[in-house]
Amino acid sequence: MGYYINSLKYCYILHLRVLVSIICSQNLGNRYTHAYTSMLHSLSKIRLIATDMDGTLTVNGKFNSLLLQAFHDLNVANIKVLIVTGRSAGWVSGLAHYLPVVGAIAENGGMYYPSGRETGISLSEIPDLIRHRQQLAATFNKLKAKFPQIQESSDNRFRITDWTFDIQGLTTSDLELMANLCQNMGWGFTYSTVQCHIKPQAQDKAIGLLQVLPKYFPDYTAAEILTVGDSPNDESLFDARYFPISVGVANVREYVERLQYKPAYITKADEGEGFCELAKMIISKMPTVN
């Protein structure tokens, strides 16, 4: 990972001037006007899109025909799609098999499922899986003692590295308190639009992606990779030190002021329609071959 991070520094410096002005600005309008100019210039080089799934590829919780058409068009343009989601290992192994993508990272950086391979690859070091699941369950039960309304998510039984419960009905201050409680118990905590995750502290989307990229996509430079997301568990994908070209779909605006790392550009459309808008923009900027 150290080699890869060093190789990213050159590209990072190139983008630093633009991005510092973006991140430090208090004015969202100016921020994204400057970012838009930078983005348009960068898009012609993109060869791989690492994207969140829920709220970024979905529309009202579902894939639609426009998304599948966008995947097809990106494939024709030789632009790879790699899903980076908080969803469970069980769900994601199926998606990596059936969708036209190069692979999918599950559980916010916990597991990797390359397309065409039956078994997943662990990205998180877990020496004793049974004990790990027991410890996660115990942590969840301690949270439930303080928040009796929380319910284990339906996909939790298909998880390996983390533990999830539904976010519905929880306030921002509830989530902040839960994050502190988890930290005090030695666990990490994050959340998306659908779920809360109790997870190993050194596990997030960026850490997982930065393991996968040099091993499985060694020929791709940082300038050729674009990251996309919509919520707090995508924050690490917006960290310009590692991913200088990042995009939020429009619904990220609900969270963007809470994020330490912010996307360089925000689409006009929400959710999967924002992803399709981005895909069209990238394809339109590709150099034409005569």
Ligand SMILES: [Mg+2]
């Ligand atoms: Mg999401």
